[in-house]
Amino acid sequence: MTVITKLKCRGFKSFAKNVEVNFLPGFNCVMGPNGFGKSNVIDAICFVLGKSSAKGLRAEKSANLIYNGGKKGKGASEAEVSIYFDNSKKIFPYDEKEVKFTRIVKKTGNSKYMINGKTLTRQQTVDVLRAAKIDPDGHNIVLQGDVIRFMDMKSNDRREIIEDIAGISVFEEKKNKAMNELNKVQERLNEAEIILTEREKTLKDLKKDRDQALEYKNLEKNVERNKATKINLILKDKKESLDGVEKKFVEHEENIKKIQESIDSLRKDIQEKKNEISAINEELNEKGDKKQRELASEIEKLKTEIIQDSSRKDVVDNELRKLKERKKSLESSLKEHGKKVKDLQNNKERIRKENLSLKGNEEKLKSKIDNYKQKHGIIEKDDISMSIEALDQQIEDMQRKTLESEEDKQQLVRKIDRLEYELETIEKDIDKINTLKKEDADKINKLRSNRNEFKEITKLLSNSLNESAVFSTQLSSARTKLMDSNESLARLKTQSIRIREMSAGDVAVKKILSMNIPGVFGTVGELGQVSKDYALALEVAAGPRMRSLVVSNDQVAAKCINILKESRSGVVTFLPLNKLKERKISEEEKRMAKSNGAHGLAIDLVKYDAKFRNVFKYVFSGTVVVSDLAVARQLGVGRGRMISMAGDLVEVSGAMVGGYRRKSGGLGFQQKEVNQDMSGLEKDIARLQNTVSMLEGKKTENEEIIVRVRERKAVLEAEIKAAEVKIGSGGDIKELNSIKKELKIEIKELSVGLKDLEKENKIKGSELIKLKGQRQKEMSKLSKLNSSEINKSLESFEEAKQKLKEQWIKNDSEFNSIDKEIALYDNENNKTIQILRDGEKEFDEFSLELKGLIEDLTGNKDILKIKEVNQRKFYAVYNSLFNKRAQCEKFIIKKDTDVIRSEERVRSVEGKRNEYSIKKAILSGEVEGLEKEFEQYKEVQLRRGMNLGDLEIEIRDFENMLRKLGNVNLRSLEIYDKVYEEYKGLIEKFDKLKLEKEDVLKLMFEIESRKQETFMKTFNLLERNFKEIFASLSTKGDAELVIENPENLFEGGIDIRVRLASNKYIDVKGLSGGEKTLVAVAFLFAVQEFEPSWFYLLDEIDAALDKKNSELLSKLIAKYSTGAQYIVITHNDAIISESETLYGVTMQDGVSKVMSMRVK
Incomplete structure (x- = not known):
């Protein structure tokens, strides 16, 4: 308390x-x-x-x-x-x-x-x-006037007081809460039902996309498996080829090593004999004279030239022999082709004659058929048949047109019915909107807003889909260009590798370069870039120096020389940058470079790093590049060092070196064009890769937008439908009136068109009846002329005529096939003839060279004989020493010949080895590329028992199927599963809501039952207290509380009846002020008895x-x-x-x- x-x-x-x-x-x-x-x-x-x-x-x-x-x-x-x-x-x-x-x-x-x-x-x-x-x-708390207000209040208000005392408000709150919950549950049920319907439709739409996406994924997987298998098969094949090439490369390396060892041994023996000759020459020098030594030197030089020319003659003879064999083989092939062409032309002539015969037979047969028809009067019958056929065609055309008109009419009728139904629906919606209450205005505005947004979303979706198609096209084009650029770059890289291989062909050079020694920059050929136009000239001008190695200082050079000695790899010329002295170009050489026919100084035609300037000055000195020897002679032989574009060299000494040179492809220096093209392609590839990456990013972003827009569109559709169910499908009365007006105009126009079609159909029907009548007349004429025996004979003629036609078609096809085959052989023969012409030209060049070699050999041998006679005279004086020296020289010549042959073998083997090296580089690049390409397919299951042809056919078929599928929404797989799960959840929620509704209804029934029970219990107790307290306050009579509607307590109120002196109860309105106060006080204290309070305020x-x-x-x-x-x-x-x-x-x-x- x-x-x-x-x-x-x-x-x-x-x-x-x-x-x-x-x-x-x-x-x-x-x-x-x-x-x-x-x-x-x-x-x-x-x-x-x-x-x-x-x-x-x-x-x-x-x-x-x-x-x-x-x-x-x-x-x-x-x-x-x-x-x-x-x-x-x-x-x-x-x-x-x-x-x-x-x-x-x-x-x-x-x-x-x-x-x-x-x-x-x-x-x-x-x-x-x-x-x-x-x-x-x-x-x-009873304030002033509350007593009177209580007595004057309505009976329902008194009932509410008792409800409040009884705590009925709790039940009422529960009931209202339950009612609200019921309304919410029902609203959620309605919404769930609408959403369920929408989800079902969405699922149906998504299922199509999902099925298409599944098919796409399956096809994509098949393409991926086939591509992986194809790459794997090619990779295996390339690896096997690479292993074979590497094996051959190693064999040639070992062979070169063995031959080189043999050459080293021979050179050692030659050097020993040369030392002996030097000792003999010293002795002879003391006893002989200078002239004799010069004679011996000239003889040795002549012998060397004779050996070299003999070796070259053998090579040229071998080349001429090969060309003859090749010419013989090609001529045999031409002869064989000519024979086949002749046979084909004979077949062609035979077919032509056969076709002429067939044509004659056909004419005869046609004449025979015409005579037979004339004899049996079938000409009239044919005319009738042709007339019937023409009528049939006209009837068919008219029926088709009539049917088309009828279909158009039915479509118009259906369209008018549909438009009238839409008009009726819109009028109903307009009526419904007009009768809506003000509280629905927000819903209508919301619906209008949703519809506007729906239009914008639909437009955005259409634009996004169009953009997706554009991105796909651009992406495909960019990828194709990227693939072509990569292929071109691979070819240029192969060419660059080949150039580097040739420029670093020496074993000793390769040995140093492979060790990656700090301070070694590379060969002169690797460090300079030239235009392909000057490649041959500059290669000859550089000579052996082109393969010299450029190093940072003499210490690095010494280190490399020691490495070569220890490994016995050979000899290399090193150019240390710190020791090379700058060679100045004279003014005379600069003037020559600017003369007519001159292309400039050789050093100016090479592109190199500035730090290597002294290197290239050392290599080229003041060499001037001229157009040809004629220009060199005009400028003056001996004035300076000059090189022609064809590779003919004029030395300062006056020596002129030249002749026929095989084109080496400019493999001495790095070709500027190759590097420029490679650089350009690398930039293009980078740009295309960025383009592909950018387009892929844009395409992905666009696809995400499409998914979001589709989801938003689905949500808006659901909201619009839900709103239309609640307030009608109208929403915007202005828009509906506009649509109504348009519908009326369209219905009017369609009705006019329908009347025109009906008139047209009547005209066509009359024409059709007329045509059918004419056909019936012609059919009657034909039935009179029909005879089964005549028809059989005529059919046999027609069958023979058909066979002639079929044979003609067959012959015509064969005739065309022969033409194509002859064209193919002609093309092959043209190519063979061109090869023969090139071979003849090459044969002439070799023959000319052979003639020159024979003349040189003959001349040198004659000179040698004279020189040897002179020498023998000298030998007579110093016979023993000369014999010994001659034996040494003979030994040296023999061994030199062996060395030259061995070097020829080395060059031959090196050539083959270089070919295998190039193949190895190409195959290594291809294997590396394939392995990199195969990385993306590592987890892909490969197919067994498939060959490349079958795989390519399947890949092409699958890719065609993918293209036919067009744009596929792959996100639909994820979206479908998500929507399906949501759909299942909605069904569960829907079922749960039904159970909730049943539970709420049960609860409401229980609340109502308990409410009445509690009210009556409180009322009875309150009435008893009221009677007792009133009796204690009044001695005149008694009072009671009366329920107005005992059957339904809460639809009536509570009356107070008072009986004073008389035996009748009177209404409280008839009481005096004091009596009303007593009744009110009695009620107040009755409440006090029932629900006491801590304190009371009475005013x-x-x-x-x-x-x-x-x-x-x-x-x-x-x-x-x-x-x-x-x-x-x-x-x-x-x-x-x-x-x-x-x-x-x-x-x-x-x-x-x-x-x-x-x-x-």
């Missing part, structure tokens, strides 16, 4: 200054003259307890509750009221023994609530009070009572004050005399004061 212990007011109504009222348990009475502010005490308590209505506190607005200053005083800025409750029983959720509630109102009307000095919201304050069963609008409830009834009321209050705190506002002596504590309210200058006095 709790009671009000204290009330403090400041600036509230007439309480201008701080006023403190200490209340005690039991019967408290507040008295004072009218207008002094005693009722303001009750208003203050109601105010601080959170009463929200200012009118309930006898004020127009909250700001009027603040003290206004009266006539002379100053108004307060705010009103503050605090009430204290006893909390010794822990009624409130606070530890303090006394709880203080405060409310402050500002002039703005805003209120501030506090509990124990802590600011809270009104709701929080009310919640704390409710927890202690204190309500500012409760039945324990002048005794105003209408006489002294006797006031005494009865005061005793009743005194009785009940033992169990609750009563604060009564009165100026009735009978009430005052029964109270335990008195509070007097006085007023001075409009300011109220309160004084208290304990009576009992």
